Amino acid sequence: MAIHFKLVRSNVKRNNSCGKYFAKAVSQGEVTLNELAEEAAANSGITKAAFKRALTELQDLMKERLGEGQTVILPGIGRFSLRIESIGVDDPKEFNIGRHISRIVCGFLPASHRVNTGSGTKNGHIVYDLCDGVKAVWHKGFKP
Numbered sequence: 001m002a003i004h005f006k007l008v009r010s011n012v013k014r015n016n017s018c019g020k021y022f023a024k025a026v027s028q029g030e031v032t033l034n035e036l037a038e039e040a041a042a043n044s045g046i047t048k049a050a051f052k053r054a055l056t057e058l059q060d061l062m063k064e065r066l067g068e069g070q071t072v073i074l075p076g077i078g079r080f081s082l083r084i085e086s087i088g089v090d091d092p093k094e095f096n097i098g099r100h101i102s103r104i105v106c107g108f109l110p111a112s113h114r115v116n117t118g119s120g121t122k123n124g125h126i127v128y129d130l131c132d133g134v135k136a137v138w139h140k141g142f143k144p
Helices: 033-044 048-067
Strands: 002-009 021-025 072-074 078-086 101-110 112-115 125-128 135-138
Touching: 033 048, 048 072, 048 078
Parallel strands: 002 135
Antiparallel strands: 002 021, 072 078, 078 101, 112 125
16 A cells, blocks of 8 residues: 655745645545445445445444434544634633534544553554554655
């Protein structure tokens, strides 16, 4: 597994990184639910329709539970929860839901684990489960 990248120059003049080059992931395309269903059917023996029904049901259940204020945890994937973005007020008595709540968004915290590099619990770094084993490679034509 590999993720392709290219270098992109930062043009943000407000910080010290202006003019420096940073790695940016390059998408290798998109995959649809239908394509995933076909692959899951071929890999596991479940039908394409059953896979799609299961994911549709998962979506419906997640929306319902998130709407009830619960956090949805999918092992190996991560945690989903709703967040509120709002405009600040000086006095709590002035807060108006319709005027000060700007939007509700779905937050995602990827599942992860700590890889220890020495003795002690604070050593090491965090590896995200969905990224574990993925290596970075130059995107064709972008290696300097």
